[in-house]
Amino acid sequence: MKKIENILKQHDHRKERIIQILNDIQKIHNYLPKDVLQYVSRRLKLPLSEIYSIATFYAAFSLKPRGKHLVTVCMGTACHVRGAPAVLNRLEDRLGVTSGSTTQDNQFTLKTVNCLGACALAPIVVVDEEYHGQTSVNKVDRLLKTYEKEKN
Ligand code: FES
Numbered sequence: 001m002k003k004i005e006n007i008l009k010q011h012d013h014r015k016e017r018i019i020q021i022l023n024d025i026q027k028i029h030n031y032l033p034k035d036v037l038q039y040v041s042r043r044l045k046l047p048l049s050e051i052y053s054i055a056t057f058y059a060a061f062s063l064k065p066r067g068k069h070l071v072t073v074c075m076g077t078a079c080h081v082r083g084a085p086a087v088l089n090r091l092e093d094r095l096g097v098t099s100g101s102t103t104q105d106n107q108f109t110l111k112t113v114n115c116l117g118a119c120a121l122a123p124i125v126v127v128d129e130e131y132h133g134q135t136s137v138n139k140v141d142r143l144l145k146t147y148e149k150e151k152n
Contacts, residue, residue, distance in 0.1 A: 004025060004028075007025060010024070018050075019054060021044075022055060022061055030066040030068065031061075031062040032055050032062065034063075064102075067103055067107050067109040068106060069108050069109070070108075070127070071095075072116075072125065072127075073087060073111070073112050073113075073125050074115060074116045074122070074124045075088065076115030076119065078122040079119070079124055082122045086137050087135055087140060088112065089137075090140040091140055094141065094144055095108050095144075098110070107147075108144075121134060122134070127143065
């Protein structure tokens, strides 16, 4: 828990900084492990239930292990009518997982959302924090290759 203690120190053990603290923890683990949240709860004297309610409120936080790269497909109306379901199918085929799951090599987690607020760019796929607008089935392979290369 040394890394976690360092994060708490950087935030002066202030419970009002819990969102930033959770954000920093997630950068290390790619998700928020239960034992770490229990530790943070004890150290900040903040009820675990309060930490969980924050962690579940914000979509950016994950309580389940996540892959190195988070692939988010927008399934909102604008993206849907411009081909998002076919893009999602292609991603599921290529990664061998369904939405909400992580690949066996822990490289990718696939998920869907409803509207990212950038409908003019529909259909959109976001990998980590990078937006890929006007995407298509044909662009999926190229897109994944960019991130697959990074692991080598
Ligand atoms: S519907 Fe996809 S960004 Fe709005």
